[in-house]
Amino acid sequence: MTLLGLSEEPGELEGYGPIDPQTARELAGHAPSFTRLLTHPEKGTVLSVGREHYKVPKDLRTWLRVRDETCRFPGCNRTAERCDVDHTRDWAFNGSTQHDNLAHLCPMHHAMKHYTAWQVAHARDGALTWTSPSGHTYRTLPAVVMRPPPVMSSTLVDDDVG
Numbered sequence: 278m279t280l281l282g283l284s285e286e287p288g289e290l291e292g293y294g295p296i297d298p299q300t301a302r303e304l305a306g307h308a309p310s311f312t313r314l315l316t317h318p319e320k321g322t323v324l325s326v327g328r329e330h331y332k333v334p335k336d337l338r339t340w341l342r343v344r345d346e347t348c349r350f351p352g353c354n355r356t357a358e359r360c361d362v363d364h365t366r367d368w369a370f371n372g373s374t375q376h377d378n379l380a381h382l383c384p385m386h387h388a389m390k391h392y393t394a395w396q397v398a399h400a401r402d403g404a405l406t407w408t409s410p411s412g413h414t415y416r417t418l419p420a421v422v423m424r425p426p427p428v429m430s431s432t433l434v435d436d437d438v439g
Contacts, residue, residue: 352387
């Protein structure tokens with residue numbers, strides 16, 4: 278919003294720190310490209326990189342690990358540290374890299390999700406609803422409820438820097 282002239286909040290220059298709005302606008306005017314990041318307004322944790330990047334940023338991985346604690350398949354208790362971070366709606370099918378489309382799955386359940394008739398739906402609050410091939414449904418809740426705020430700030434980062 279600062280770059281658009283709709284806010285006077287300071288900018289953040291990666292590797293340097295906060296900069297005044299005018300300097301941010303001048304630097305942005307010369308940047309060859311940008312990556313849009315949705316960040317938590319208090320902590321600055323990345324909550325989404327949208328469709329621009331498949332890879333999950335480190336701080337979003339940490340946020341997800343705290344939220345999930347374990348594999349999110351019903352009954353599995355493998356720790357999140359030993360799991361993959363899965364795009365619930367596949368990246369190849371327009372899924373985005375954001376908190377409400379990512380969950381920890383152990384390698385076995387990750388493969389099962391992709392190669393069997395099991396289906397999963399992801400709610401904004403992190404709850405997953407699994408549907409078995411026979412039609413039974415199972416709901417898993419995040420270990421820690423970490424609802425993002427209703428309004429998130431948007432930070433732009435120069436691609437050449439990060």
